Amino acid sequence: MRVEKLSPDDLLLALDAEQRQVAQSTSGPVCVLAGAGTGKTRAITYRIAYGIATGAFNPNQILAVTFTARAAAEMHQRLVSLGAPRVQARTFHSAALRQLRYFWPHAIGGSMPQILEHKVSLVSSCAKRLGLSSDKVSIRDFAAEIEWSKFSLISPSDYAAEIDKRKRPVPGDLSAEKMAKLISLYEESKHTAGVIDFEDVLLLTIGMIENRPDIAQRIREQYQHFVVDEYQDISQLGQRLLDGWLGGRQNLCVVGDPAQTIYSFAGASSNYLQNFTVKYPNAKKIVLNRDYRSTPQIVSVANTVVAGCGREVVKLRSQLPSDAAVAFESYADEAEQASQIAAQIKRLQAQGTSLSQIAILLRTNAQSASFEQALEQAKISYQLRGGEQFFQRQEVMRTVRAFVSTALGAEQVSAAELMKECASGNGWTQTVPAQGGALRDRWDALQSLVNLAQDRDAEGVSLRAVAQELQDRIEAKHPPALEAVTIATLHAAKGLEWEAVFLPSLVEGLIPFSLSKTSEQIAEENRLLYVGVTRAKRLLYMSYHRFREGTRGKQKRSRFLQKIWPAELDQPEKKSSASSKTRRKVAQKAFWDESDDATIARFEALKAWRTKVHLEIKKPAYTIFADDTLRHIAQLDPDSLTALGQARGVGNVKLDMWGEEVLAVLQNCR
Structure with missing residues (x-):
């Protein structure tokens, strides 16, 4: 990112009318309701930069807080690009921990306990x-x-x-x-x-502020202005800490979207955002509704979906030109759905869409197996969100370490050339490896670092700044984009965006989830679908499957699709569903007719194990492994995790969760 020294007028010219209101509101309580894709992070970072440029803010006295290390790192990077590197942009936990460590010897004495x-x-x-x-x-x-x-x-x-x-x-x-x-x-x-634990960090900091007026005073002298991003996600604990920091002052700007409240199960509450003007009657309220992310076709679907979410909502207005219509499709079963989505991704790739700009978003991690299998069969690279493990890869660690240490004394070299030099000794080459597997995975990881460096060169970023960004990304567990399709849950996708998004398996029992019973829980599931829809920039594919192995009868399409599903697609599809059932019956009969006694014994042992697990965790048996998967495992009789991973329906998530137990069952059969 290019570091700019912008005047106050230049800063305002880069914003739309509503964002400009945010930037110019540098005093008093400010509440910003910002719909998905409306540039909320841009608005609040420009507000900080504008306040500094006009002398309203001292950069050392601003604390900008959010809820994830990735979001805090992104905010910091934007502030650096606007010439405000001294502003603190942290998570609530990070800010509290910094204060707790600093004041612990004075407030409590001795060494601070280890954090679990x-x-x-x-x-x-x-x-x-x-x-x-x-x-x-x-x-x-x-x-x-x-x-x-x-x-x-x-x-x-x-x-x-x-x-x-x-x-x-x-x-x-x-x-x-x-x-x-x-x-x-x-x-x-x-x-x-x-x-x-991490919650204790917040509790102890609150106790320190509330019981030690001298420490509270020092913290309040340090921080005069507060900005809270994603304010709809604040918990009662977080709000109490924020109130302690403020100490009754009103130099606070909050930004959030009630329609993206999807963490109530973890203690988040949008009530603080919705009641902000009740707590602060003199607060300025600004609405951002110009969507710069999604096409009018996607925004239209998003507005219809969000209408029933049970919260004050921002009706979005797309600022982009019209593009492809949202695609709706129904499939016979999960296997057909996964294979057809893989085929569509192949077509998108052939048409020039980067795999890193494609995502499959699911309600639960347990759904990923069929998509992992379909993508592997189609030879399409994919990654499971998130990238917490990226910076733990040996080749990545060595490359980043070499880059950072060299960058400190080599300002005349371009970031891209230095990154290529550092990566070349760890498995990166100028040409893409012809073979796949681990060698290609290693190359893809290193290529993502090279791509990042090339982008920063194009933006005019200094070598030292790139090195600092890499260190920030490591701390935030925020890897650069890999050239691979992302498979993620809807919760994990919040805050992210892709050119093309697939939302499959939109059926009752998954969205809304089967455990969601109350009206508020159903409304939160509705908001979760809205989050999924608004991740798409240009192409959106929504689908469901009519049958599911291990269940009786047809799957019901999600109630949230009622107002957006095209009527012409609701035609009888008896032939397709019948053929799907026939295929399953033929496969089952072939297994029993053609398998030897040892294979059948393994299958029965695996089913007995699955029943035991099903009773322990009280989840449907098919979510552990489908019968078809158990039959395939019994036929393969794998003796390692690598071999087990080749079975149909065994993705990385299930391999990690159940792999060792499955191998133990098979070992007992030998």
């Missing part, structure tokens, strides 16, 4: 002590519930009453009292071990 990076092992230990289920899924759900209770400022003693009042389901079918005991034991075990 992951709750899983401690939660698992506590669950076992209470005689609770300790499988991976249950422990993950228990840990999430502990986080929700802390973000909601609910103590173990109040947990049962709050659960009853909120009609919130308890994970693992536990009683509220049993879950409260687990939360209490977790807190006791943490204290005994002398560690704190």
